[in-house]
Amino acid sequence: MSKIIDGKATALQIQDEIKYEVERRKKAGLNVPHLAAVLVGDDGASLTYVNAKVKACERVGFDSTLIKLPASTSESDLLDKVNDLNNDSSIDGFIVQVPLPDHINEEKVIEAISPYKDVDGFHAMNMGKMLLGLPGLIPATPKGIMMLLEKNNIETEGKHAVVLGRSHTVGTPISVLLSRNTKPGNSTVTLVHSRTKNLKEISAQADILIVAIGKPEFVTADMVKEGAVVVDVGIHRIDAPEKKSGFKLKGDVAFAEVSEKASAITPVPGGVGPMTITALLHNTLLAADKK
Numbered sequence: 668m669s670k671i672i673d674g675k676a677t678a679l680q681i682q683d684e685i686k687y688e689v690e691r692r693k694k695a696g697l698n699v700p701h702l703a704a705v706l707v708g709d710d711g712a713s714l715t716y717v718n719a720k721v722k723a724c725e726r727v728g729f730d731s732t733l734i735k736l737p738a739s740t741s742e743s744d745l746l747d748k749v750n751d752l753n754n755d756s757s758i759d760g761f762i763v764q765v766p767l768p769d770h771i772n773e774e775k776v777i778e779a780i781s782p783y784k785d786v787d788g789f790h791a792m793n794m795g796k797m798l799l800g801l802p803g804l805i806p807a808t809p810k811g812i813m814m815l816l817e818k819n820n821i822e823t824e825g826k827h828a829v830v831l832g833r834s835h836t837v838g839t840p841i842s843v844l845l846s847r848n849t850k851p852g853n854s855t856v857t858l859v860h861s862r863t864k865n866l867k868e869i870s871a872q873a874d875i876l877i878v879a880i881g882k883p884e885f886v887t888a889d890m891v892k893e894g895a896v897v898v899d900v901g902i903h904r905i906d907a908p909e910k911k912s913g914f915k916l917k918g919d920v921a922f923a924e925v926s927e928k929a930s931a932i933t934p935v936p937g938g939v940g941p942m943t944i945t946a947l948l949h950n951t952l953l954a955a956d957k958k
């Protein structure tokens with residue numbers, strides 16, 4: 668049986684540090700960090716995220732604002748909203764939840780966000796800084812994974828890390844962070860995607876396996892090396908009529924069978940999700956400091 672890496676407990680520990688910092692800011696007469704989120708439409712994963720995020724802001728003492736827009740919002744109206752938030756000095760950082768409805772160009776919206784308020788770290792300037800190892804805002808999910816590995820003393824140096832998925836928001840940035848000359852980091856990274864020929868063989872060679880594919884229970888025990896560390900980024904709402912909510916959360920990894928083989932594994936819920944939120948709060952603190 669593997670060790671369960673408790674993302675929730677790690678997240679709460681770091682949130683306590685952030686809360687302490689907020690209190691210090693207050694005593695010093697500085698502003699309380701203010702995070703805003705724009706949600707267009709009602710995508711399931713985004714709703715889960717929004718609810719958890721509002722709660723976390725309350726916990727650490729941040730101000731938070733949620734802006735809900737209908738799925739029919741036009742691209743130019745959304746760009747106007749982004750512009751308002753860029754110019755609103757009471758907001759330190761904000762995110763626009765993705766995916767956006769098909770009629771809105773996501774790249775255009777992300778590039779319109781001020782890089783100094785881009786607490787998702789998706790803007791080209793922040794991505795470029797990350798690639799060069801310069802200080803900037805690092806995408807929340809990969810940053811959260813790095814904090815999780817560090818706080819749980821998972822050795823990454825010299826290890827073969829295999830990343831499944833190459834999205835701009837998760838797979839690509841975590842592959843960069845793990846290969847950088849930092850601690851954690853210094854891994855040898857293989858990035859796997861839908862055109863990879865021998866996914867199963869490569870995945871079974873991983874000392875550290877990061878899974879961000881977006882397919883429920885995609886990774887099975889035969890794809891995992893005995894003793895590997897498995898980080899499951901996937902989040903899926905699966906119908907569960909027996910539950911009060913009507914659904915349960917599942918990851919990209921078949922947890923029951925993979926946890927028999929791995930040395931350590933993150934669960935869903937309670938793994939990467941709470942760390943993403945914590946990294947977002949940390950980015951907001953950095954953004955507030957820059958003002």
Ligand SMILES: NC(=O)c1ccc[n+]([C@@H]2O[C@H](COP(=O)([O-])OP(=O)(O)OC[C@H]3O[C@@H](n4cnc5c(N)ncnc54)[C@H](OP(=O)(O)O)[C@@H]3O)[C@@H](O)[C@H]2O)c1
Binds near residue numbers: 712832834860862881
């Ligand atoms: N826990 C969190 O904080 C958090 C944050 C963000 C996302 N998520 C969840 O994480 C999952 C991944 O999100 P994402 O935004 O990275 O997903 P995404 O944008 O859909 O990207 C999925 C990636 O996986 C690759 N892929 C899909 N099917 C494949 C297959 N059969 N074989 C090999 N590669 C395959 C795709 O390859 P191509 O590039 O070739 O198409 C793509 O690069 C989702 O479940 C999402 O809800 C969780």
Ligand SMILES: Nc1nc(=O)c2c([nH]1)NC[C@@H]1CN(c3ccc(C(=O)N[C@@H](CCC(=O)O)C(=O)O)cc3)CN21
Binds near residue numbers: 715766902916944
């Ligand atoms: N702009 C943007 N940035 C993001 O980081 C982001 C999006 N959009 N859109 C949705 C996805 C999914 N994300 C998520 C989804 C869930 C949790 C989360 O905290 N999940 C908890 C469960 C919460 C519950 O039970 O309600 C977990 O324990 O996994 C975090 C980030 C982050 N994502």
